[in-house]
Amino acid sequence: MARKRDDSLAPKLRRVAERLEAWRKRRGRPRRLPDAIWDAAVELAREHGVTRVARSLRLDYGSLKRRLSEAPAPASPGFVEVCLGKPGANAGWTIELQDGAERRMTMAAPAGSAVDPVALASAFWGAPR
Numbered sequence: 001m002a003r004k005r006d007d008s009l010a011p012k013l014r015r016v017a018e019r020l021e022a023w024r025k026r027r028g029r030p031r032r033l034p035d036a037i038w039d040a041a042v043e044l045a046r047e048h049g050v051t052r053v054a055r056s057l058r059l060d061y062g063s064l065k066r067r068l069s070e071a072p073a074p075a076s077p078g079f080v081e082v083c084l085g086k087p088g089a090n091a092g093w094t095i096e097l098q099d100g101a102e103r104r105m106t107m108a109a110p111a112g113s114a115v116d117p118v119a120l121a122s123a124f125w126g127a128p129r
Helices: 011-026 035-048 050-057 061-070 117-126
Strands: 093-098 104-109
Touching: 011 035, 011 050, 035 050, 035 061, 050 061, 093 117, 104 117
Parallel strands: none
Antiparallel strands: 093 104
8 A cells, every 4th residue: 555645744854755765666575774774764864853753764762772872973064263462462363162062172272372173173073972
């Protein structure tokens, strides 16, 4: 029996649903769902919630929830504020970083310092959570 199409689905969710249905139709014996489809479902679950995505795609709720909890958090768009101060001021610089786990780091150095903020930021982002 054909399922009624849900026109209320977001366009991304509808595209993944169509990919999943095409995969289900062409597979032979039962096989594992491709990782690419699981990855897309996880991204959708972040945006629309596990329940809605699991129901819409007819996926196992527990499996989707587990994959979502195991997936690395997406990089969130950042905010950068640049304060130049007075022209000719020799105040140095300060950079504040915050990740999705609410960890924060503030780096400051006097003007002309040999501190490499990119290396420090890389170490911060790569640190275990």
